[in-house]
Amino acid sequence: MQNITLFQFFHWYYSPEGNLWQHAREKAPHLASLGVTHVWLPPAFKSAQGQNDPGYAVYDIYDLGEFDQKGTVRTRYGTKDEYLEAIKAFHENGIQVLADVVLNHMHGGDETEKVRVQQVDPENRMEKIGEPHDIDAHTKYTFPGRGDKYSSFKWDKNCFTGVDTSADSIFVILNEHTHGEWDEMLEDEKGNYDYLMGADIEFRNPYVREELKHWGEWYLKTTNVDGFRLDAVKHMPYTFYNEWLDHVRGVAGKELFCVAEYWRNDPEKLNHYIEVTEGRVQLFDVPLHMNFHEASEQGNDYDMRNILHHSLLGINPARSVTFVDNHDTQPLQSLQMPVQQWFQPHAYALILLREQGIPCVFYPALYDAKYVDYQDDKEIYIELQGVTCVEKMMRTRCHLAYGFQRDYFDHGNTIGWTREGVDDREHSGCAVVITNGSAGNKKMEVGKRHAGKTFIDICNPEAGKITIDEHGMAEFYVGDGAVAVWVREETLHFFTEP
Known part of the structure; x- marks a missing residue:
């Protein structure tokens, strides 16, 4: 069975010129050649800001650009x-497609209505300010451009839990479902982390739950996607997604790959969410990303023996979707904690070439990204360059990174591991050494199946060749602050463009 590799085919600042779907269609064969098995596409539905928003300010989930x-x-x-x-192009190239699902909130209501609310402290949503009163809120969604096509459901104040008028003015809505109280959450950040932004969807309303199940059924039948990336689940009751996922999987008649975004630097919290959702989802390994960020900031002062500690990968590897960066962590974004460029090859080696976890490769790692944004009224130019050797690592994952894994996490700066290979993948197996310090070498066992075979470093062809001894051992070298991926010489054809 081929290793699973997920690819995030967008970034926050991708051009608003409307060509991403065409671009994705054109790149499908290339991604397939790199071993990508699943691709995550951005929110496809209409945003309150039209074409000027990446899709997370949701207006109409039935409008996919129609x-x-x-x-x-x-x-x-x-x-x-x-x-x-x-989507069809990806399927023709053997790649499954994940749709980005944003069901926590809505923006851009078509009409205002009088709504009875209670203001809360934005830093402690359980602390109420003043007395209940009425405000005019944009909580009526009638979708005049779409009408009743696909659904006649109209959203109003009874469909929402809270609204805001600014970052400092957050209100819980008083209706028959909320009774002026937030829904129960697993998180107690800010007192209760039900509210995130916009008009917060009320999942205690049974009509809302049924409408969202109807939408999920419609979306599957309309698009033929193979799974979902679920946005902002920390702010939603887990019971809703248990119900929703069971419904859409029943409609699909098959297992749908599903990965959720629960943004928390606490592997135990992530694992608890997996437990209460009874294994229905994978989770992005936020703590591992934080390790990568910290390692990239500290340079050779970071102890590489700890790079996998305090991560979901460490306590529940079967449910960990590992990543280096994503659209939220890239520079100038709300969760800005990018992994510095010099350390990105190290991080990608750790997620792509090890046995545990399902890696997600970010668009700029392969295709670059250039954009301009503003910070403190100043224009900021950002250029994200492709990651050195990432294509070769992806091909190594696809063809060679299989079999028994031996770890050599025995030095503060230089660590390594080997994969022994398997019988049904010819010449499979590899050895990886990474360092955040000076050049060095590490004696590692790759297995007797490779005895007498010549290995080369695909990330640094000038490194020369080494021969595996009769015991399956060799000294594997790595350059200053570099990554070395050693493979058998006869596998070089895997690393040339078709």
Whole structure:
């Protein structure tokens, strides 16, 4: 069975010119050649900001770039037809598609209505300010551009738990479902972390739950996607997704790959979510990303023996989706904690070439990213360069990184591991050494199946060749602050473009 590799095919600042779906269709063969098995596409539905938002300020989940709403027919990424064509192209290349599902909140209501609310302290949502009163809130969603096509459901104040008028003015809504109280959450950050942004969806309303199940069924049948990336689950009752996922999987008649974003630097908290959802989802390994960020900041002062400690990978590797960076962590974003460029090859080696976890490769690692944003009223130019050797690592994962794993996490700066290979993948096996310090070497066992065979470092062809001894051992070298991926010489054909 081929190793699973997920690819995030977008970044926060991808051009609003509407060509992402076309671009994805064109790149599908290339990604397949690198061993990508699953691709995560951005939110495909209409945003309250039309084509000027990456898709997380949700307006109409039924509008995939089909209706003239919010000043545009297409979304930031293209039209509905182009989206469906991109999915078809991935399927034709043997790649499954994950849709980005954003069901926590909505933005851009079509009409205002009088809503009875109670203001809360934004830093402690359980602490109420003043007395209940009425405000005019944009909580009526009638979708005049779409009408009743696909669904006649109209959203109003009874469908939401809370709203805001600014970052400092957050209100819990008083209706028959909320009774002026937030829903129960697993998290107690800010007192209760039910509210995130916009008009917060009320999952205690049974009509809302049924409408969202209807939408999930419609989305599957319309797009033929193979799974989901679930946004902001920390702010939603886990019981809803237990119910929703069971429904859509029943409709699909198959297991749907599902990975959720629970943003918390605490592996025990992540594992608890996996437990209460009874293994229905994978989770992005946020603590591991934080380790990568910290290691990239500390340079050779970071103890590489600890790089996998305090991570979901360490306590529940079967449910860990590992990543180096994503759209939220890239520079100028709300969760900005990028992994510095020099350490990205190290981090990608750790997620792509080891046995545990399912790696997710971020778009700029392969295709670069350039963009301009503003910070403190100053224009900031950002350029993210592709990661050195990442394509070769992806090909190594696809063809060679199989079999028994031996770890050599025995030095503060230089660590390594080997994969012995398997019988049904010819010449499979590899040895990896990474260092955040000076050049060095590590004696490691790759297995007697490779005795007498010549290995080369695909990340540094000038490193020369080594021969595995009769015991399956060799001294594997790595350059200053570098990554070395050693493979058998006869596998070089895997690393040339088809």
